[in-house]
Amino acid sequence: MKKLTPRQKRFCEEYMVDLNATQAAIRANYAESGARTQAVRLLANDNIQNEISKLKSEASEILNITKQDTLRKLNDWASSDITVALGLSVEEIKNLPLEIRQLISGFKHTRRRFTRNGETITEDVVDLKFVNKETAQDMINRHTGFYEKDNEQKTNNIILVKLPDNGRG
Template sequence: MVKFTEKQQRFIDEYLVDLNATQSAIRAGYSERTASAQASRLLTNVNIRARIEELKKTRADRLNLDAYWVLKRLMDISDRSMQAEPVMQWDYEEQQLVPSGEYQFDSSGANRSTELIGKHLGMFKETIKHEGELNVTFVDDIGREEDAT
C-alpha cells in the first residue's frame, strides 16, 4: 500500500466528506491562496485517486448502495411525484382544511427523476451529424534529395 503524507491523507479524508476538492485542500491544511491548484494536483495523482475510489466503493458497499438502489429510488420519486394531491384550502365555517376540488402534482420532480433514469439507461446520447464536403489538399513541402545538393 502506498504511504501518503499526513496532508495527503487528510485531503483524501476531507474529499470524501463533500467531494469539493478546493475546500478539502483548505481543510487538509493547504493555503487558501493555492488550494485550487493543490487540489487539482492531488486529484491527478494516480495513487491518491485510486485511494479515493477505493474508499468510495467501500462506503457504498457498507451502505448497500448500487445502481439498482439508485434507480429504485428514482422510480419511487417519479411515481410519487405523479400522484395528484388535492389542493387544500381553509374553510372558515368548519375551521379546518378542506379539498378545493383542484389537484396538483410535482411535474418537475417527476421530470427530473425520469430524466436521470433515462440518462442511466443511455437513452439520451447526443449524436452529431456532420454534413458537407471535406476537401483535403496535401502539400509536399519536403524537398527532394537532388534539391538538397
C-alpha cells in the same frame, strides 16, 4: 504504490464528504488561496485516486448500496411529481408515502393569525423544499458517462504550423 501523506489521506477523507475537491483541500489544511489548483493536482495523483476509490467502495459496502440503487434513487428524484404534496397540512404530509417524503429536503411550518370581519383566523402555512431535479439529472449523467463524449471533444488538439517569414523579419 507510494504511501499517502497524512494530509493527502485527510484530503481523500474530506473529499468523500461532499465530492468538492476545492473545499476538501481547504478542510485538509491546504492554503485557501491555492486550494483549487492543489485540488486538481491531488485528484490527478494515481495514489489519491486509488484511495478515493477504496473509500467509495468501503462506503458502499457499509451502506449496502450498489450503483444501481443510487441510479434508481436519482432517477426517482429526477422524475418525481411534487404536486401530490401541494396544499397539504402537516399531518397530511406526515402520511405521504415514504418515496414522496424522501423527496423533501426542507420543511418550514408557520402559523399566522389575522382578523377578518372581526373574526380571528388561524392559518397554517407549510413551505416544502424538494430535492433539486437538475442536480439529480446531472448526477445520473455523470454516473452513466453521458458527458464523456463532450469531454473528449474538449481535448486540446493544438496544431502548430510554422509559416515562412518571406523575408519580413
